[in-house]
Amino acid sequence: MTVRLRAHHLLCMLTFVGEGYSPAFIANYRRIAERLTQGEQIEMIEGPDDLCRPLCHDPQTHCFRESVRGRDAAAAKAVSALIGRPVDAGMRFLPDAAMIARLRQAFAKGSIRAACRDCEWTSLCDAIAAKGYDGALVHGA
Template identity: 55%
Template sequence: MVRLRPHHLLCVLTFVGEGYNPAFVVNYRRLAGRLSAGEPIEIVSGPDDICAPLLSDEDAHCFGASVAGRDASALADIARLLGRELEIGSVIASDPALFDKLRRAFSAGVTRRACTGCEWNSLCDRIAGQDYAGALVTTFSRPETAPGTSARRPA
């Protein structure tokens, strides 16, 4: 099970391999692979599996009040989007339907309150604006279409 704090449910949508340091990127790539393989997600409070490589730094932002605020905003927005209660300890299936819904809402700005003031916001805007090209949670990307056919995205 991949342990994610609420705002990281949004961050994984646009992860393209950039990060705070090499250890962070290696770990995040591994987690993107696990999510792409359909491993379930457990919602946690505070530092999660993505934060792990940063926790030896005593100034790690993972413990900051602003990050806890991002988590609260993301949890509320995602719960509203999914039409179900979400709380710490909730488990979510990591499947194409979830990530498609999250990506559409993220692109539309429906779930972006947690992003206010984030240093990665412009990168995320660019990735979302390019239909998530290069995002490393790949199982959930739009499938390739055969020549002579067209892909229809669900509404």
């Protein structure tokens, strides 16, 4: 199987420690974190993804907003520059340990965090990155 992610979730997965919008969201995210850690491939998509699924029953959820599409564009641009190839819909890759480490290093330095501007989770992500990602649930295969 393949985990389908929107671009800004490439950043969110770096600091996921089991907190989120609802119990259903958290349970789903934990399953996806385990799948990624076990070596499932990521497929980049536009719009709501596998992480958004528990929230998409509500058409007013933030997953459909233009501001979130803006986060995706900013994240795709930053990650593309970091890895040296476009992060576009349809791209597939394995989030191995080297890739996760590279993303986390850049995230901690702030160089790929333009998409995080005004995010409600910023302070939590800052604290997790400052502690060396201790407790983060996504690990490279």
